[in-house]
Amino acid sequence: MPITDLPTPPTRADAANFNARADAFLGALPTFAAQANALAVEANGYASNASASAATAVNAPGTSATSTTSLGIGAGSKSLTIQTAKAFVVGQWVTVTNTAAPANWMHGQITAYNSGTGTLVVSVSAIGGSGTYGAWTIGLSAPAQSSAALLSTSSYADPVWLTSLAASKVTGTVQISNGGTGAATGADARNNLDVPSRSGVGAAGTWGISISGSAASANTATTATLAGTANALNISGSYQVGSIGIGTAASGMAGEIRATGDITAYFASDALLKENVQPITGALSAVLGIGGKTFDWRDSHIAARGGEDGLFVRKADFGVLAQDVEEVFPLAVRVRSNGQMAVDYAKLTALAFQAIVELKAEIDALQEQIIAPTEKGG
Structure with missing residues (x-):
């Protein structure tokens, strides 16, 4: 809120204007006081909001905290003092990690939390590392599946709950019935996927082949056994190519034909065609x-x-x-x-x-x- 400037105050050095300045100065004081009081109220409001925001910042997020309680890593009930007014509730799973050395941690379920005093009690069921520490970071975590649910950073062994799944691991050849084709046999699977068999069985009909991208520049092909006139072009069709090389590589010049042998051709010249x-x-x-x-x-x-x-x-x-x-x-x-x-x-x-x-x-x-x-x- 703006405050109106006070007029020039009276001074004995200017006796001639002393009375006029004194009257003007005293007359402006009530307005000045009212404006100053209003500004003070506004400033106090800002201070109150800032205090509330600071408290919110300290307590947020409500499911993470720190503690300086000295504790030794181990299973069982562990009591720590953390910040007040957090959102922890009984039953949540948390990991209590040493701030300086995260390889040292305890994992368990909250059994008690007092938001007024900041007392947090965790029933630890899994640990990593060892030693006693006085700087901890606490955060929500996934529930433990067993005593070996969390892997130690020094161990690469499968947890027990994963090892127990060995009988259902997928090994060797995946059966057709498990392949997601909706069929139990190869023939039915090809039919469902609209794919011909390698032997040609069920491959009747017309199969379109589209080649694009790098496949179009391929200069080799695997050997295939083709029956009858499969190697022949459709003589009733029309084709357009960029350039042709017969007995030699194509030049790459659009419309050019190169042949290492003779090119035998006859041009239409019958008199019946001309006038x-x-x-x-x-x-x-x-x-x-x-x-x-x-x-x-x-x-x-x-x-x-x-x-x-x-x-x-x-x-x-x-x-x-x-x-x-x-x-x-x-x-x-x-x-x-x-x-x-x-x-x-x-x-x-x-x-x-x-x-x-x-x-x-x-x-x-x-x-x-x-x-x-x-x-x-x-």
């Missing part, structure tokens, strides 16, 4: 414009195709330039999705054939020009 058939015009001129080139592939292209191998990829090479072909015969050029040009080399043979026809026609014409004057002169 508006016309001879190529200017074939000889186009062939002369395209020409043939020797060149070196750029290192970036070689690296993208897996590096130079002397068979499929080599630095020095020969062929044509797609830009030259596009300029004189654009039908033989395609632009791929990456923006690079590709040439239909197989169909360029038709251009070469027609160029030969045109060249033959020119030769025939020249021959006629040479022969005609000779005949006239004869």
Whole structure:
């Protein structure tokens, strides 16, 4: 609560204003006193709340405590003096642990607790360590199952109550009837789990196989015995792959096929499939414009195709330039999705054939020009 400042008090050094200041100062005193008293009440309330909070903090949590009672570790009734106003009740199980050396402890059941005096009595049934100590930490614990329910830190032996369960331990092969399949036989278990048998019995029908993640990059497989045409692709189906290697590893370049042997294929070319058939015009001129080139592939292209191998990829090479072909015969050029040009080399043979026809026609014409004057002169 705020307190109003008092006016300037009177002083004999300022005789002229003494009376006025004295009146103002005395007049303000009642308000000051009322405000000061109210602040004192408020401060006392804070002090009371703080005291209560401190008491709560000391007593909380209500089921843990400390004691300086000197006790020797051992079984039987043990009496300690702890904090008052705790929430311990008769019948609870607690562990009384030496604060400095937790390996020394006593475990038992509360038989009495006086919240007014702090007297706590515990009937100890299990112990760990030995000696007499005067600093303890007390806390709730799980009930003991037997005299050996708690393990000593120096012992790795099974407690008696665990050892007694040896007859029911699961050892060896777990029987199907105990496997959670809801079946007593292998056949019934597979049927319940919708799994075919290894021998193929009960495996009729279509079984979908989905491979993803690291399994998709596996390069080995265990040997399997497959019957009939199990190794064959479904010839009525359609398949799409990134790249193919026949007799060699796939290049990894999308759409590329590599084969160490011959690739035998026939392209659809029946006249019944075509219309508006016309001879190529200017074939000889186009062939002369395209020409043939020797060149070196750029290192970036070689690296993208897996590096130079002397068979499929080599630095020095020969062929044509797609830009030259596009300029004189654009039908033989395609632009791929990456923006690079590709040439239909197989169909360029038709251009070469027609160029030969045109060249033959020119030769025939020249021959006629040479022969005609000779005949006239004869």
